[in-house]
Amino acid sequence: MPSSDVLRLYRQIWKVARRIPRGKVATYGQVAELAGIPGGARVAGAAMRASKGLPWQRVLGKRGKNRAGVAILDPVGAAVQRRLLEAEGVEVTDRGLIDLVRYGWVPPR
DNA sequence: CAGGTGACTCTTT
DNA sequence: GAAAGAGCCACCT
Numbered sequence: 001m002p003s004s005d006v007l008r009l010y011r012q013i014w015k016v017a018r019r020i021p022r023g024k025v026a027t028y029g030q031v032a033e034l035a036g037i038p039g040g041a042r043v044a045g046a047a048m049r050a051s052k053g054l055p056w057q058r059v060l061g062k063r064g065k066n067r068a069g070v071a072i073l074d075p076v077g078a079a080v081q082r083r084l085l086e087a088e089g090v091e092v093t094d095r096g097l098i099d100l101v102r103y104g105w106v107p108p109r
Numbered sequence: 110c111a112g113g114t115g116a117c118t119c120t121t122t
Numbered sequence: 123g124a125a126a127g128a129g130c131c132a133c134c135t
Contacts, residue, residue, distance in 0.1 A: 009132075028117055032131085040131045041117035049116050062118065071116045081116095 024105035
């Protein structure tokens with residue numbers, strides 16, 4: 001069980017994750033930065049893992065300059081995430097990669 | 110305070 | 123392009 005402190009922090013991250021619109025995706029680093037934790041990508045990952053009922057499938061691991069990849073390493077979980085994304089209109093390659101130029105979320109200032 | 114962990118990311122081999 | 127190292131943040135023992 002996470003402490004109340006971590007919950008407060010995670011809530012901030014979840015708040016950001018909830019703003020990601022359908023058909024768009026963001027990276028852990030991006031979510032962390034918007035949540036006020038620059039460089040805290042790993043924290044965002046932990047928060048998403050502990051999330052319930054959030055669009056966690058829209059938060060991906062960055063796998064290059066202009067592309068991201070499904071977050072989950074586990075083949076079964078990765079397949080689920082890929083399915084959810086495709087259901088929202090996000091193109092996912094057979095290798096589980098996504099074009100950030102086309103589907104990357106650009107948060108409103 | 111020191112050391113270990115992780116749905117991360119960047120650079121170098 | 124895969125593998126390895128190092129840097130990063132917050133949390134837990």
